[in-house]
Amino acid sequence: VSSAVIMKGTQDETEQEQAALSQAEVQKQSIQEVRRSLPVFPYREDLLLAIQQHQILVIEGETGSGKTTQIPQFLMESGYNDGGMKIGCTQPRRVAAMSVAARVAQEVGVKLGNEVGYSIRFEDCTSERTVLKYMTDGIGLCLKVVVVIIDEAHERTLHTDILFGLIKDIARFRPDLKVLVASATLDTERFSCFFDDAPVFRIPGRRFPVDIFYTKAPEADYLEACVVSVLQIHVTQPPGDCLVFLTGQEEIETCCELLQERCRRLGSKISELLVLPIYANLPSDMQAKIFSPTPPGSRKVVVATNIAETSLTIDGIIYVIDPGFCKQKSYNARTGMESLIVTPCSRASANQRAGRAGRVAAGKCFRLYTAWAFKHEMEESTVPEIQRTNLGNVVLLLKSLGINDLIHFDFMDPPPHETLVLQDIKYLLCFSLNISIFLYLSRYKCSEEVLTIAAMLSVNNSIFYRPKDKVVHADNARQNFVVPGGDHMVLLNVYTQWLESGYSTQWCYENFIQFRSMKRARDVREQLEGLMDRIEVEVCSSGGDIVPIRKAVTAGYFYHTARLSKGGYKTVKHQQTVYVHPNSSLFEEQPRWLIYHELVFTTKEFMRQVFDQGELLLSCHCCHLPLLFKVFRPLDFFHILFSTALF
Ligand code: ADP
Numbered sequence: 036v037s038s039a040v041i042m043k044g045t046q047d048e049t050e051q052e053q054a055a056l057s058q059a060e061v062q063k064q065s066i067q068e069v070r071r072s073l074p075v076f077p078y079r080e081d082l083l084l085a086i087q088q089h090q091i092l093v094i095e096g097e098t099g100s101g102k103t104t105q106i107p108q109f110l111m112e113s114g115y116n117d118g119g120m121k122i123g124c125t126q127p128r129r130v131a132a133m134s135v136a137a138r139v140a141q142e143v144g145v146k147l148g149n150e151v152g153y154s155i156r157f158e159d160c161t162s163e164r165t166v167l168k169y170m171t172d173g174i175g176l177c178l179k180v181v182v183v184i185i186d187e188a189h190e191r192t193l194h195t196d197i198l199f200g201l202i203k204d205i206a207r208f209r210p211d212l213k214v215l216v217a218s219a220t221l222d223t224e225r226f227s228c229f230f231d232d233a234p235v236f237r238i239p240g241r242r243f244p245v246d247i248f249y250t251k252a253p254e255a256d257y258l259e260a261c262v263v264s265v266l267q268i269h270v271t272q273p274p275g276d277c278l279v280f281l282t283g284q285e286e287i288e289t290c291c292e293l294l295q296e297r298c299r300r301l302g303s304k305i306s307e308l309l310v311l312p313i314y315a316n317l318p319s320d321m322q323a324k325i326f327s328p329t330p331p332g333s334r335k336v337v338v339a340t341n342i343a344e345t346s347l348t349i350d351g352i353i354y355v356i357d358p359g360f361c362k363q364k365s366y367n368a369r370t371g372m373e374s375l376i377v378t379p380c381s382r383a384s385a386n387q388r389a390g391r392a393g394r395v396a397a398g399k400c401f402r403l404y405t406a407w408a409f410k411h412e413m414e415e416s417t418v419p420e421i422q423r424t425n426l427g428n429v430v431l432l433l434k435s436l437g438i439n440d441l442i443h444f445d446f447m448d449p450p451p452h453e454t455l456v457l458q459d460i461k462y463l464l465c466f467s468l469n470i471s472i473f474l475y476l477s478r479y480k481c482s483e484e485v486l487t488i489a490a491m492l493s494v495n496n497s498i499f500y501r502p503k504d505k506v507v508h509a510d511n512a513r514q515n516f517v518v519p520g521g522d523h524m525v526l527l528n529v530y531t532q533w534l535e536s537g538y539s540t541q542w543c544y545e546n547f548i549q550f551r552s553m554k555r556a557r558d559v560r561e562q563l564e565g566l567m568d569r570i571e572v573e574v575c576s577s578g579g580d581i582v583p584i585r586k587a588v589t590a591g592y593f594y595h596t597a598r599l600s601k602g603g604y605k606t607v608k609h610q611q612t613v614y615v616h617p618n619s620s621l622f623e624e625q626p627r628w629l630i631y632h633e634l635v636f637t638t639k640e641f642m643r644q645v646f647d648q649g650e651l652l653l654s655c656h657c658c659h660l661p662l663l664f665k666v667f668r669p670l671d672f673f674h675i676l677f678s679t680a681l682f
């Protein structure tokens with residue numbers, strides 16, 4: 036009997052093993068089938084030939100045709116990486132870099148981080164063995180790269196635009212380097228023109244017709260309109276998944292919540308509706324969920340930012356709901372105000388969004404605006420980021436890359452000449468100012484603290500995690516970090532406690548702190564510490580005394596001073612009315628003099644990250660008069676002194 040049992044056991048095991056084996060085999064086969072079904076597949080040989088014949092090639096193809104996931108694999112399969120060479124593919128968005136790398140690793144059949152990996156700012160998931168690397172920061176490309184793919188070129192992010200100029204230059208000196216510029220069906224002629232008439236390889240798309248519907252009148256509340264539209268589709272339309280475009284995390288969470296609540300109320304009257312959010316700050320395990328197949332009998336609705344416009348392709352979408360908005364950064368050089376406001380998206384964006392509905396079958400796109408608005412109120416295409424950003428940052432980025440001649444840098448759309456020159460001068464002056472700050476640090480003996488504050492400010496606004504369903508807990512946790520002095524001190528407190536916890540993930544989780552951001556702050560801090568070391572400034576602590584920290588911050592940021600005035604604040608430099616951000620620890624307190632880290636316009640002109648500067652301004656400046664005069668127009672400076680004297 037016993038031998039029979041054993042026999043049975045082994046047989047079972049073998050069967051199980053075989054089953055597991057064949058399951059893996061089936062999975063592998065189906066992956067290969069999917070790969071073969073993508074529009075780019077029939078063009079594999081033609082494409083490889085074109086790459087062989089040309090140093091720079093522009094590749095145009097409908098979103099979802101396989102540019103990002105397949106082309107690097109073709110290159111690997113045909114031996115471009117022989118001899119330890121590497122293939123780099125740049126991505127404008129972090130989520131896309133991670134998710135695409137995971138997908139390709141799976142298709143190739145390797146563990147993510149081995150042969151296929153990704154590298155995003157402060158998170159490197161690659162190893163010695165990595166051959167194919169998806170990265171957000173293409174600027175850190177290494178010498179061993181044999182093919183660079185500048186992906187999602189049509190997005191025209193600041194990094195992409197700078198990369199264009201850099202790569203064009205590098206390619207001249209490295210004839211062995213291959214450059215592929217991949218774009219959705221937008222703007223490809225311009226890319227070709229910029230790269231000295233590089234040929235364009237077009238991958239014909241397979242697109243099903245998409246019916247477009249407009250509203251008769253403008254919608255007053257587009258979020259509510261989205262919720263109603265999704266439910267209407269769910270109840271009246273044949274099977275097929277649904278994709279909703281909103282502008283950011285908060286809206287997306289609200290929308291998902293409303294949908295779930297209404298479904299709960301309808302109960303068994305309707306079939307199951309799976310509601311899935313996707314936005315940049317969503318934890319990666321949640322991000323992966325949008326790709327899992329919809330169980331039969333139910334419908335999936337993905338509520339996304341414009342990340343789903345071209346960067347990510349979700350299979351099975353038949354219905355698209357487009358309220359016609361996106362969040363856009365803009366910058367006012369005169370006032371130094373950066374704004375992130377919800378604005379109507381461009382017609383090009385709207386058309387990309389609609390296209391998402393016709394990938395697997397004929398689809399429908401519901402535009403929650405009028406046909407007239409589409410024609411007359413929307414811009415033709417989105418303005419490149421370089422033209423609506425703080426040029427100071429562009430200059431800083433280029434300088435940090437060792438590019439000193441900004442005026443002759445080959446920009447695809449050059450920023451205004453005068454602004455560039457002005458920023459260049461400012462940069463030089465600010466550099467000397469920074470040194471003065473470091474001197475202050477050594478003088479006031481609080482460099483430990485100021486380094487931490489600077490690092491925490493550099494990852495600003497992504498430290499505190501505030502999920503919709505735990506708002507009260509999250510706010511309580513945040514309140515527990517409040518200490519006198521303002522937001523800079525709160526950030527310092529968060530970092531110090533995290534350090535004391537041994538940089539613990541669990542601690543972050545319990546205190547509603549984003550671990551990823553903290554890790555980033557720690558890296559930035561290490562870099563800054565290295566810098567201090569280079570200029571031989573001793574790192575030392577103020578030992579819990581706030582006064583030296585206050586002096587150092589005031590010295591560094593005195594030109595960001597604001598004075599309490601009639602319910603709001605007035606900036607000293609431009610006499611502009613501004614307000615303390617409701618998230619600030621000084622929101623209630625409203626001290627008379629503040630130093631702000633940055634100005635942002637969202638619903639109002641807000642100061643973000645504010646510091647109660649006490650009564651220090653005057654005493655701090657006197658010893659640095661000559662230097663400060665160089666940086667700011669003397670009039671500005673007197674203005675500040677004068678306003679200070681008033682109080
Ligand atoms: P393109 O870059 O041309 O827009 P992609 O290479 O991104 O196209 O997409 C090709 C296919 O790979 C699409 O069908 C998409 O659904 C699939 N895909 C991409 N990423 C993932 C993922 N993380 N999980 C599952 N499928 C994915």
Ligand code: MG
Binds near residue numbers: 099102104186187346
């Ligand atoms: Mg792509």
